[in-house]
Amino acid sequence: xxxxxxxxxxxxxxxxxxxxxxxxxxxxxxxxxxxxxxxxxxxxxxxxxxxxxxxxxxxxxxxxxxxxxxxxxxxxxxxxxxxxxxxxxxxxxxxxxxxxxxxxxxxxxxxxxxxxxxxxxxxxxxxxxxxxxxxxxxxxxxxxxxxxxxxxxxxxxxxxxxxxxxxxxxxxxxxxxxxxxxxxxxxxxxxxxxxxxxxxxxxxxxxxxxxxxxxxxxxxxxxxxxxxxxxxxxxxxxxxxxxxxxxxxxx
Numbered sequence: 001x002x003x004x005x006x007x008x009x010x011x012x013x014x015x016x017x018x019x020x021x022x023x024x025x026x027x028x029x030x031x032x033x034x035x036x037x038x039x040x041x042x043x044x045x046x047x048x049x050x051x052x053x054x055x056x057x058x059x060x061x062x063x064x065x066x067x068x069x070x071x072x073x074x075x076x077x078x079x080x081x082x083x084x085x086x087x088x089x090x091x092x093x094x095x096x097x098x099x100x101x102x103x104x105x106x107x108x109x110x111x112x113x114x115x116x117x118x119x120x121x122x123x124x125x126x127x128x129x130x131x132x133x134x135x136x137x138x139x140x141x142x143x144x145x146x147x148x149x150x151x152x153x154x155x156x157x158x159x160x161x162x163x164x165x166x167x168x169x170x171x172x173x174x175x176x177x178x179x180x181x182x183x184x185x186x187x188x189x190x191x192x193x194x195x196x197x198x199x200x201x202x203x204x205x206x207x208x209x210x211x212x213x214x215x216x217x218x219x220x221x222x223x224x225x226x227x228x229x230x231x232x233x234x235x236x237x238x239x240x241x242x243x244x245x246x247x248x249x250x251x
C-alpha cells in the first residue's frame with residue numbers, strides 16, 4: 001500500500017524538536033566534520049522576530065537563551081565569523097563548476113550559470129553544477145531529480161548525471177544524503193524555500209528524500225525534509241519525491 005507523506009515536525013516553532021527527532025536512525029556514514037547552525041539569526045520578543053540582544057533574550061528576559069544568540073549564526077551577525085566562501089548567517093558555501101574547479105579559481109570564473117541538468121554545458125568556466133559546504137565537507141548537486149526512494153537508493157541511480165558524467169570532478173561516491181546531512185543545509189531563517197537560494201537556486205519548495213529509514217526493523221517508510229519550511233516528513237518507498245544527491249569531499 002502506498003503511504004502519502006506524513007508531516008511529523010513543525011520546524012518554524014520546533015527547531016530543537018526537529019534536531020532531536022532526526023537522531024533516531026541514520027545511514028552508516030560517519031560524521032567527520034562540524035555541523036551547520038540553523039540559519040535563524042533573529043529572536044522572538046513575544047510579538048515578532050527581532051534582532052537578538054541581551055535585553056530581549058538574555059538569561060533573565062522573558063524568552064531567554066534563544067537559538068539566534070548562539071553559534072555560528074550569531075558570530076556571523078556580529079562580524080566575528082571567518083568564512084572560506086559565502087552564504088547567509090553562519091553557512092559557508094562555495095560554488096563548484098562541473099569540471100571540479102571552485103569559483104574564482106582557474107576553470108571556474110566569470111558569471112556562473114546554475115546547471116540543474118544532468119549534462120555539462122558548452123561553457124565549462126561558467127558551468128556551476130554543485131555547491132560545497134565548507135563547514136560539513138559535503139558537496140551537493142544543484143540538480144533536483146524526481147524518483148521514488150526505491151529507485152533512488154539503487155546502486156546505479158547516481159550514474160546518470162553524476163558518476164558517469166563526472167559531475168564537479170567526481171566519477172564516484174554520489175548518493176542520497178542522510179537526514180542529518182539534508183538537515184544541515186536547511187536555513188530556518190527563511191522559507192519557501194528554506195535554504196540559501198544564492199547557493200541552491202534550483203530548490204523546490206517540496207520534500208526531498210533521505211537515505212534513512214524512519215524506523216528499524218520496519219523498513220516501509222523513510223525520512224524526508226520539506227524545503228518549504230524545514231519540517232520533517234516520513235513517506236513510503238514508492239512515493240515519488242524530489243531528490244538531491246550528495247558526496248563527501250575526498251572520498
